[in-house]
Amino acid sequence: MEIRRLPTDENALRRYAAELWLPYHRDLAAAVDAHALADWPDERFVERNVEFTRNRLEDDGNRGWVAVGVPDDAEADPATVSVTHPDLELTGLLLTSVDECPDPFDRSDRLVVGEIYVAEPYRGTGLADRLMERAAADAREQDCGELRLDVDVDNGRAMAFYENQGFEPYRKQLTRDVE
Template sequence: MEIRRLPAEEAAVRRYAEELWVPYNRELEAVVESHTLADDVDLVDEQVPWALEKLEATDYRIAVAIDTDEAGSIAGTDATLAGFIATDRDPCPSVFDRPDRVVVCDIYVREPYRGTGLAHHLMSRAGTRADEAGCSEAVLSVDVDNDRALAFYGKSGFEPLRHRMRVDVADLDGWDEKQ
């Protein structure tokens, strides 16, 4: 197994989107009630330019696990893409007393590779990324109904930092009268 940085190249990003990003989001959609994908768009065609733009930014990275020993580009190998981790850097403004952080945006391991330790290797990659970026913390968000992810993050040492809540904007109408 090799973990490689996803380059900002259309063919590599397209393969990542088709083989990892769409399956990840389809699985998440089945587990998390609030995670619904659009039906009227081609998910890959929408994701590729978005990911390319993010990858060209200085702080966003995607690392892809490839089940291979062969060299070559992600787009050019026939090897199986086994999982990925996406990270971003969250620098702290000088007015706050907290460290810079690496944000784990997404992490996914395909079914045949679950339980093999790959998720831990991907999280270790996030740790390396944090070290390289001068960050001393890693943070992430997880859906409250994603029990598997909650268990994994808890076993990995993550602790709750804050609660993120949502409301439909229509439900905010009339709040000034409710006070």
């Protein structure tokens, strides 16, 4: 299993959206009431995400990562093929961005973990830990002194994982309906 930068070409982004991004959000919607998805066909989600992710990754400080594995019966050399190669299995995702600190404030820049996901068959294998290690390396590479993320309060599995990773509460976000 290796972690690679997510390419921004059309085929790579389509595969990422269909095999990682959409399952991640479907799993999240099943676990968190406030994360309901629109009643769209899968292709519409993929189309919208390809454009969104490409635009996001073109901004400085934003990075996308995918974990790839090679099934035992695969013939491809994982080191030499693209993430679009059918022998590679996409097993996890990580999206990060830099939250730059404005001049008047005395804190370091933060690397924000926007999304992290491990496909069902790979949960409990340590892949999530490796993705967080990648986020920490990303933070160091971009001169960020902290990692930050948001998590839904009713996503107990994610909360436990992040606490185990050493994350501590920082802020409390509150929401309410306008009506």
